[in-house]
Amino acid sequence: MLNNELTKLLNIDYPIIQAPMAGGISTTALVSSVSNYGGLGMIGAGYLNPSQTREQIREVRQSTTNHFGVNLFVPTAFQRSDEKIRLVNDLLGPIHDLLEIEKNEIPSPTYESLVESFNAQVAVVIEEKVPTCSFTFGIPSIEIIDILKKHNITVIGTATTVKEAVEIEKAGMDIVVVQGSEAGGHRGTFIHDHQESLVGLMSLIPQVVDNVMIPVIAAGGIMDGRGLMASLCLGAKGVQMGTAFLTCVESGAHPLHKEAILQSTEDQTILTRAFSGKWARGINNKFIEDLHEHETSLPDFPVQNSLTQGIRKAASIQNNSDFMSLWSGQSPRLAKNQTVEMLMKKIVDEAKIIKKN
Amino acid sequence: MLNNELTKLLNIDYPIIQAPMAGGISTTALVSSVSNYGGLGMIGAGYLNPSQTREQIREVRQSTTNHFGVNLFVPTAFQRSDEKIRLVNDLLGPIHDLLEIEKNEIPSPTYESLVESFNAQVAVVIEEKVPTCSFTFGIPSIEIIDILKKHNITVIGTATTVKEAVEIEKAGMDIVVVQGSEAGGHRGTFIHDHQESLVGLMSLIPQVVDNVMIPVIAAGGIMDGRGLMASLCLGAKGVQMGTAFLTCVESGAHPLHKEAILQSTEDQTILTRAFSGKWARGINNKFIEDLHEHETSLPDFPVQNSLTQGIRKAASIQNNSDFMSLWSGQSPRLAKNQTVEMLMKKIVDEAKIIKKN
Numbered sequence: 001m002l003n004n005e006l007t008k009l010l011n012i013d014y015p016i017i018q019a020p021m022a023g024g025i026s027t028t029a030l031v032s033s034v035s036n037y038g039g040l041g042m043i044g045a046g047y048l049n050p051s052q053t054r055e056q057i058r059e060v061r062q063s064t065t066n067h068f069g070v071n072l073f074v075p076t077a078f079q080r081s082d083e084k085i086r087l088v089n090d091l092l093g094p095i096h097d098l099l100e101i102e103k104n105e106i107p108s109p110t111y112e113s114l115v116e117s118f119n120a121q122v123a124v125v126i127e128e129k130v131p132t133c134s135f136t137f138g139i140p141s142i143e144i145i146d147i148l149k150k151h152n153i154t155v156i157g158t159a160t161t162v163k164e165a166v167e168i169e170k171a172g173m174d175i176v177v178v179q180g181s182e183a184g185g186h187r188g189t190f191i192h193d194h195q196e197s198l199v200g201l202m203s204l205i206p207q208v209v210d211n212v213m214i215p216v217i218a219a220g221g222i223m224d225g226r227g228l229m230a231s232l233c234l235g236a237k238g239v240q241m242g243t244a245f246l247t248c249v250e251s252g253a254h255p256l257h258k259e260a261i262l263q264s265t266e267d268q269t270i271l272t273r274a275f276s277g278k279w280a281r282g283i284n285n286k287f288i289e290d291l292h293e294h295e296t297s298l299p300d301f302p303v304q305n306s307l308t309q310g311i312r313k314a315a316s317i318q319n320n321s322d323f324m325s326l327w328s329g330q331s332p333r334l335a336k337n338q339t340v341e342m343l344m345k346k347i348v349d350e351a352k353i354i355k356k357n
Numbered sequence: 358m359l360n361n362e363l364t365k366l367l368n369i370d371y372p373i374i375q376a377p378m379a380g381g382i383s384t385t386a387l388v389s390s391v392s393n394y395g396g397l398g399m400i401g402a403g404y405l406n407p408s409q410t411r412e413q414i415r416e417v418r419q420s421t422t423n424h425f426g427v428n429l430f431v432p433t434a435f436q437r438s439d440e441k442i443r444l445v446n447d448l449l450g451p452i453h454d455l456l457e458i459e460k461n462e463i464p465s466p467t468y469e470s471l472v473e474s475f476n477a478q479v480a481v482v483i484e485e486k487v488p489t490c491s492f493t494f495g496i497p498s499i500e501i502i503d504i505l506k507k508h509n510i511t512v513i514g515t516a517t518t519v520k521e522a523v524e525i526e527k528a529g530m531d532i533v534v535v536q537g538s539e540a541g542g543h544r545g546t547f548i549h550d551h552q553e554s555l556v557g558l559m560s561l562i563p564q565v566v567d568n569v570m571i572p573v574i575a576a577g578g579i580m581d582g583r584g585l586m587a588s589l590c591l592g593a594k595g596v597q598m599g600t601a602f603l604t605c606v607e608s609g610a611h612p613l614h615k616e617a618i619l620q621s622t623e624d625q626t627i628l629t630r631a632f633s634g635k636w637a638r639g640i641n642n643k644f645i646e647d648l649h650e651h652e653t654s655l656p657d658f659p660v661q662n663s664l665t666q667g668i669r670k671a672a673s674i675q676n677n678s679d680f681m682s683l684w685s686g687q688s689p690r691l692a693k694n695q696t697v698e699m700l701m702k703k704i705v706d707e708a709k710i711i712k713k714n
Contacts, residue, residue, distance in 0.1 A: 061409075072448040145589060161622075161623060161624045162622060162624075162690065163622070163624065175452060180557050180559060181538055181555070181557050182556070182557035182560045192427070192624055195627060196622060196624040196625070196627075197698075198538070198555075199539070199559030199623050199624070199687050200537050200539035200558055200559065200577065200578055200687060201558070201585065202537060202557065202558040202559060202575075202577060202578040202584055202588075203539045203577075203578035203623055203686065203687035203688040206580070206581070206583050206584070206624065206686075206688070206691060207623050207688060207690045207691060210690065210691075211690075218559075220557065220559060220560075221557055221559045221560030223563070224563070226563050226590055226591045226592060227559055227563070227591070229587075229590040230559065230586075230587035230588070230590040230591045231559075232585070233583055233585045233587040233590055233711050234503065234583045234584070235583060235587040243589050265519060265520070265563050266517075266518060266519060266556050266560055266561065267518045267520065267549055267553040267554060267556070270552060270553075270689050274679060276593050298419055299371075330556050330557060330560035330562040331559075331563070331564060333519065333567065333568075334563060334564060334566045334567075354590050
């Protein structure tokens, strides 16, 4: 019943993609479980180096013979402002003291090093014959898209507006994920200003569908069969779920992160660039509140990401959720502590019931 | 096929409510056409006095024998700050000059006068035996809800979060409209801060449905049969549409307002309190840009509303859309210049096709 153009293209049973969640959340267990239960598991390789990417691909292959994918971050040029770095180090000082750590002296990667790593990751994806590759934060070069497609790799882009989706299609990508304002984690916007690109899925999906021919996957606040069927009604061919999988047993999210989501309500998430320099949605906490009035003055990604790395790491180790990035979409009330198998089964069963009524 | 608990409760053929759009948009022609074609037309009486409200009710009755409703604004206490008024008058000075008008000397209504008018409007609704009454910006008193229900008037509340929906149900209201972040015009938030209450419908609908027993109507960016079916999948029993009806022939919106929507894209709307003191979504224009950095310093509603009244009125008369309030939801690409009959037919036909597939 849920077979369609998208499931055929991706070689999956159900049009359900596990959102690639970088930073340890998309474990091999999570990725392979989703693929084993009929969806598409995605390795979140945004913060991995090329050899870590290869390693996880091989691990996933040991746990599933089904299709899965890898997600990469398209590197974007950024500014490094000493003044902004100073401002942030002043703001972070009291937090370093509270957590009893030294401030982070390791400089952030350069744009050139990010490009080199990205290109090497693409080579790994091709060498390891990964069937699907998705991109966030921009559109890779035509050369990269062409070589992936020459190797029969399905290429997926991420858009937050119609304009971005149209560019993704023009560049020759096969599928576009449209990320609504409901979505947790980092915003994939690459053309627009932040405020212009916060479009709810009820609006975003049909307007994108009317403007591209490639299949559209909806992402943002989708947690169950209701969201899947609603997205299909709006014209999408499938859904990508982040928060729903993040609280699954197999996910590598910190227990306090999972717990925060399970205890939160839809009015408790907020958009911030305080953790990384890129806008992202998470559960409001002390770290976000402390930096709130300086949101627009913070350094770009990846500079800010490096500056906060020590704090995020120490907070995790010390089980202090005040200073952890608690990424979450706007549907935390619907999150459950369950296995991937249970979640997949529930989504499909619910979808079938809705279809009947 | 589209008959359900909601259509029975409201005595309509299709679970489609025309959003009450105050300030001249919800004309008698619009309201009665929607009711005549099987939906529920709603008089936007927020800015009408009691006798204007009675007049429009009687006009609508001359054009339809079907059910319709009246929407009222629940008065809320506000602060009048001379400092803020001075700030705004300084900001508006150049705009008054540009439009060649004097600044508005008429003070805004007092809270007491708003309460008196509101109570009188409720009395009119009862005397005129209007079958449906909806409320925005808060919950009327238990006494008002009780007396409306004693007169067999169906009472509808407006919520932007689960908490607000639960309060509406607790107060004894019959139905709740949940307004997603996609929605155009004024935000109906009454419990939360602005940022906390911008929840996309893909998240908002199912979380509200899981927490109340009363029927839920979804509002925000819904323009066609796809949005209707998607909302039903998410658990709503019907939809409320604003922008879709605003660009209809029968609507009283200014031609430049309709044109602006028809030409806009989903990334061009913005949230502002510059026109009225209450947060609202509209197409970005010069007026909003001029006041943008002062958004949080502006006076409350209705003070700001009175201060900008002269400008809005002159801009309308002078056909200057730079200074008009161009309310719109996030789906302007889907707006069409059509009759209510065409729109209703398209919605229902599309819904039936989606149901089949």
